Amino acid sequence: MGARGTAFSEVMAGSVRLAGEREPRPVRLDLDVRADEVLRPMGTTEGRLTGRVRVAGWADDTGIRGELEISPLARRRIRYRVHFTAGGRSCMLDGWKSISPARPVKSMTVLPFVLLEDGEQTGEGTLRFPLATQLLPFLGSFRFPRRTASPSGAVGPGAADPDGLLPPRWDGAAGRTEVWYTTVTDPESGTGLWLHHELVAPADGSGAYAHGWVAQFPGNGQEPVRHARFGPEPWKPAGGQDRADEVSDGARGSGFTSGGIEAVPGRLRGSAGPFSWDLTEQPDGEPLFTFPRWSWRRPLLPAAQIVPAPQATYSGSFTHDGRELRLDDAQGATARIYGHGNARRWAWLHAHLGGGDVLEIVAAVSMRPVLRRLPPLVFLRLRKDGRTWPRRVERAAVGWAGAGRFRADIGLPVWTVTGRSGMRRVKVVVTQPEERTLALDYTDPDGSGAVCRNSETADAHILLERWWGRWRKEAEWSLDGTAHAEVGDR
Amino acid sequence: MSYRLDGLVAALLADDGSEAWPGAVPARVENVLGSMPRAARAGVRAAAAAVDAYALLRAGRGMGRLTPQERETVLSSLAARPALLPVLDALKVPVMLAAGTERMLHKEPPARPVLPPPADPPLDCVPSTEWPARATADAVVVGSGAGGAVAARTLARAGMRVLVLEEGRHHTTGDFGRRAPLDRFTELYRDGGGTIALGNPPVVLPVGRAVGGTTVVNSGTCYRTPDHVLERWRDTFGLPLADADAFGAYLDEAERTLQVATQPMDVLGRNGRTALLGAERLGWEAAPLRRNAPGCKGSCQCVVGCPTGAKQSVQLSVLPDACSAGARIVTGAYVRRILVERDRPGGPRACGVAVRRPDGSELEILSPLVVVAAGALNSPPLLRRSGLGGHPRLGRNLAVHPAASVAGRFAEPVTAWQGVLQSVGVEELHGDGILIEATAGPPGMGSFVLPGVGRGLRAELDGANSLATVGAMIADLPSGRVLGARHPLLRYDLAPRDGRRLMRAVTAMGELLFAAGAEEVLTGIAAAPSARTQAELEEKLSRLSARQLHLSAFHPTGTVALGADPQTAPADEHGRLRGVRGVLVADGSALPSCPEVNPQLTIMATSLAVSNGSL
Structure with missing residues (x-):
């Protein structure tokens, strides 16, 4: 089963003759159909129905539920079972289109059905799909959305599982780097935290090592940014010779574990220099694929970044020099990077916009020949009201063969991203004041270096506009010291 | 456009206008043909047209415009040609069914039942x-x-x-x-009872549809x-x-469900008694059949739906x-x-x-x-x-129990259609795969193909009440197959062994009837229609093969x-x-x-x- 589902709407109208009545009554069915897989013309697809049923003078139920069995070729049948209430009584409409190659149009549009109450037939009728008026709306209503978690909170089968995105990707190849990094903002103090866990497999084939750092960005802006590095330690693959007392049960192979430092599903802990931390992570939100989804499954790009749980919250203690910071449902996110190394130049933003909305931006210039001459490719994902814009991330990065791509102006202390896709445009201005920024040296697998300037207490201003005769403001967010951002160059 | 059968019917029945019932036969024949499959209908009409054309060539006018004597002459000259006899037989079957019914309705109208028929158990x-x-x-x-x-x-x-x-x-x-x-017959059977398995000889294979x-x-019979x-x-x-x-x-x-019991003797009828008598004289094993008809009144209409609800x-x-x-x-x-x-x-x-x-x-x-x-x-x-x-074996392996029947003419009236339709089983030869059962046709629907045309056939029809009929079915090899998807197309090639069995069965039935006192035995075979002694019968049959029999079958399986x-x-x-x-x-x-x-x-x-x- 693939990652995408199917959704469409259908309207049918006809008549039904109820038991004991001589005259038929008009009936109309408005259906929204959702299936957990993309329609398979040669197979059978099961879908769920919601919508409204109206039987003149007898029933009008807007809360119908039902099942749809779509099998036009394999079973030559499209079966509708709709449960609804009429006058307080629970009824079911059961019928199917019987697909005939000899009469394709009639058999695809005519739905004979029976009405059942407690298994007993109470009516019989026929619904027709009005081709003249409904064909275009029907075809236009088709969507193939990525499947989401079910309303109960359980992740549906095949849906992306945040925990499933945390295990190491590294396959032993030389010249790779893999990163687990967590950024958190304490709502009480405004303090920003940065926990960076990195696995480097040098390009020269020498042993892979794990290292990282921890940094604290005080919220008052008065105290300096502090940080401490840990590692390097030789990387031990999952199930290796790790000391059991250093690793949580079941943690091996599920994330980053090295030298007593862990970044595994649900937990971050360790100590480095004057810092020690023990945080629990409560993931929330669908994974955000900042780069095209395929590039995470098949690492064809120089590197790719994802945010498995963009709405995570963190609780626990973070201690520096004996001063403990208690976190209680502090917002943040753990991101993942896997690839050949750092970019030539890059900028990154992770911004919680409130109400479950989140903005993730990576703008980068590749190290590869030819690509390094291009302007920064902007990978922008704005999740607003549960939907992600732009719908395809390639749209922001490359536009239409370059035309219409999103643009980034990378600099310090201010960098900006602008772009337009569909009927919307966005302008993002990020400010990283120097006193709230930490500069760190990075080392790529090939031994070359880069400098990253990171701030977990950055400011950001985001303006989202929508075209409706003219550009009108759709939303505007100003983040004061709660944006997580960085700029890197060489 | 349908071909009118009036002239042919009048010729076959030697209708000279002296009686009213032959005049009603053509309409009834049309009725019978109407329920038959299109091919059978077309075949009968083509044969009738051919006979008419022959009359035109020989006498200068079509059958319908000839005098009774001229018709008789034309038909006799046709019947003198052995190669044409099967064609005439094919024409005779629907005409005889219709004629028997009209004759019965005109001459011996069935008495109205004294009691109303019982109500059937309810069905949903x-x-x-x-x-x-x-x-x-x-x-x-x-x-x-x-x-x-x-x-x-x-x-x-x-x-x-x-x-x-x-x-x-x-x-x-x-x-x-x-x-x-006859009206019920055409409605209760698939293809109006005219289902035929193609082969040499063809086999009539009627099956019910209700x-x-x-x-x-x-x-x-159970x-x-x-x-x-x-x-x-x-x-x-x-x-x-x-x-x-x-x-x-x-x-x-x-x-238990069918209340199967041995048929009591009271309503057995003379046809069955005749068979029992013949078997007794020969020392053959025979008895009334076990049937699912408690309280059978001997209406002799089992095969067109029991009118008393006994079956x-x-x-x-x-x-x-x-x-x-x-x-x-x-x-x-x-x-x-x-x-x-x-x-x-x-x-x-x-x-x-x-x-x-x-x-x-x-x-x-x-x-x-x-x-x-x-x-x-x-x-x-x-x-x-x-x-x-x-x-690959679907539709093959068709066994049908091919059956032939023989009639015996007795001095006294037998009136086979009064009594149980299938009454007595003679199991003497069952070990050899031959089961003889005394079987009569319903009133007006003698299934036996009477010999002759014209006046000869008319005389046979008038004397039908002195005929006793027995049938024999044989255990056959699965020599048939069902072809087709939309409509079944049947093929049945009688195995040589089964042909010999059938000829033996005809001989045995003749022996049974002669033993019961038959003056003459009618074989139903056009080339050797009758014999007056067992020796003559055996001598005539020795020159024939099973391909010349009129075969029917009622039990398709497998x-x-x-x-x-x-x-x-x-x-x-x-x-x-x-x-x-x-x-x-x-x-x-x-x-x-x-x-x-x-x-x-x-x-x-x-x-x-x-x-x-x-x-």
């Missing part, structure tokens, strides 16, 4: 035109005959929602009493499956259900039980195909049926279980048009045979069709080989075993 029948276009069930049974009715009852008693689909309609005992036998299937129109047949099924075909004890229990249950055909015995257990019967429902879901994990699975109503519209019923019981002639085409006919060997049997030993899940075979087509006796009990017991095994 719904015409397909009133059935919704979409429905679901737990099990669908295709066909309401001996096999289908029993399967429906078993499944309904197990608590399943069962729908029985029947192409014919529901006829009540009251309906039977109101109409002449709620109750062929059991509505069979003779009511033989238990012989032990040696069950042994063969168990040992050769690997059928565990043919275990003598287990199958015996199912036979017992079928007998316990399944619509009076099994289907009422099934309906009281919740089964419903949809009539006028021609199953166009079995719906199959081919994308199911584990292979294709039946999921219901598509049904055509008489008006051409369609309905569908979804059901996880489909029981095929459309009869041995119609189950294979149904499976083929459903895309389930892939097994076309979707059960068997343990997947190579030779389209259905497995439990009755499940191979190559698909959810299809059971529970009718005469399931029998692995010829049952050697009238098969109703065998089919019912097999259906019981298959349907019980599926629960």
Whole structure:
């Protein structure tokens, strides 16, 4: 089963003759159909129905539920079972289109059905799909959305599982780097935290090592940014010779574990220099694929970044020099990077916009020949009201063969991203004041270096506009010291 | 445009205007032809046109415009040519049926029944035109005959929602009493009774089409499956259900349901008594048959629906039980195909049926279980048009019990149509695969092909009440097959061994009739129509072959045979069709080989075993 589902709407109208009545009554069915897989013309697809049923003078139920069995070729049948209430009584409409190659149009549009109450037939009728008026709306209503978690909170089968995105990707190849990094903002103090866990497999084939750092960005802006590095330690693959007392049960192979430092599903802990931390992570939100989804499954790009749980919250203690910071449902996110190394130049933003909305931006210039001459490719994902814009991330990065791509102006202390896709445009201005920024040296697998300037207490201003005769403001967010951002160059 | 048959009918019956009834025959012949398949109808009309053309050439005018004497001359010259005799016989059959009926109605109108016919047990029948276009069930049974009715009852008693689909309609005992036998005949039989298996000789193979299937129109004879047949099924075909004890229990249950008992002598009739007398004089083993007709009044109309309700055909015995257990019967429902879901994990699975109503519209019923019981002639085409006919043996293995009949002319009136239609079984030669049964035709519907044309035929018709008729069926090799998907096309090539058996059976029947005192025996063979002594009969038969017999058959079986060997049997030993899940075979087509006796009990017991095994 693939990652995408199917959704469409259908309207049918006809008549039904109820038991004991001589005259038929008009009936109309408005259906929204959702299936957990993309329609398979040669197979059978099961879908769920919601919508409204109206039987003149007898029933009008807007809360119908039902099942749809779509099998036009394999079973030559499209079966509708709709449960609804009429006058307080629970009824079911059961019928199917019987697909005939000899009469394709009639058999695809005519739905004979029976009405059942407690298994007993109470009516019989026929619904027709009005081709003249409904064909275009029907075809236009088709969507193939990525499947989401079910309303109960359980992740549906095949849906992306945040925990499933945390295990190491590294396959032993030389010249790779893999990163687990967590950024958190304490709502009480405004303090920003940065926990960076990195696995480097040098390009020269020498042993892979794990290292990282921890940094604290005080919220008052008065105290300096502090940080401490840990590692390097030789990387031990999952199930290796790790000391059991250093690793949580079941943690091996599920994330980053090295030298007593862990970044595994649900937990971050360790100590480095004057810092020690023990945080629990409560993931929330669908994974955000900042780069095209395929590039995470098949690492064809120089590197790719994802945010498995963009709405995570963190609780626990973070201690520096004996001063403990208690976190209680502090917002943040753990991101993942896997690839050949750092970019030539890059900028990154992770911004919680409130109400479950989140903005993730990576703008980068590749190290590869030819690509390094291009302007920064902007990978922008704005999740607003549960939907992600732009719908395809390639749209922001490359536009239409370059035309219409999103643009980034990378600099310090201010960098900006602008772009337009569909009927919307966005302008993002990020400010990283120097006193709230930490500069760190990075080392790529090939031994070359880069400098990253990171701030977990950055400011950001985001303006989202929508075209409706003219550009009108759709939303505007100003983040004061709660944006997580960085700029890197060489 | 139809060809008028008036002249030909007048010639065949030597109508000189002295009596009124021959004048009504052409209209009735048209009626009979109207219910026959198109090919048979066209054949009869073409033969009639050919005879008319011959008359035109010989006498200068068509048959209809000749004088009675000229007609007689023309027909006699035709009948003098042996090669043309089969053509004349083919023309004579519908004319004789119509003539017999009209003669009876004019000369001996049937007395009105003293008592009104008894009310039938209630059935939950719904015409397909009133059935919704979409429905679901737990099990669908295709066909309401001996096999289908029993399967429906078993499944309904197990608590399943069962729908029985029947192409014919529901006829009540009251309906039977109101109409002449010939009128009922054309309605109760598929193709108006004119189903023919092509071959040399062709075999007439009438099967019923009504709620109750062929059991509505069979003779009511109920033989238990012989032990040696069950042994063969168990040992050769690997059928565990043919275990003598287990199958015996199912036979017992079928007998109880049908109230099977030996036919009492009181209404046996002279035809049966004559056969008993002949057997007694020869020292042959013979007895009144065991039948499912308690209180039979000897109406001699079993084969056109019992007008007194005595014969316990399944619509009076099994289907009422099934309906009281919740089964419903949809009539006028021609199953166009079995719906199959081919994308199911584990292979294709039946999921219901598509049904055509008489008006051409369609309905569908979804059901996880489909029981095929459309009869041995119609189950294979149904499976083929459903895309389930892939097994190379499907439609083959057709055994039919070919039968021939012989009449004996007696000095005293026999009036064979007063008494039990099939009354006495002579089992002397049963060990050799020959079963002789004293069988008469219903009033006005003598099934025996009388010799002669014109005045000769007219005289035979007038003297028909002095004829006693016996028939013999033989245990045959499975030499037939059912072809076709939309319509069954039958092919039956009589095996040489079976031809010899038939000739022996004709000889034996002649011996039986002569022993009973027959003055003359009529063979029904145009080339040797009669013999006055056994020696003459044997001498005449020695010059003939079975190909010249008028063969009929009533027990088609074996076309979707059960068997343990997947190579030779389209259905497995439990009755499940191979190559698909959810299809059971529970009718005469399931029998692995010829049952050697009238098969109703065998089919019912097999259906019981298959349907019980599926629960």
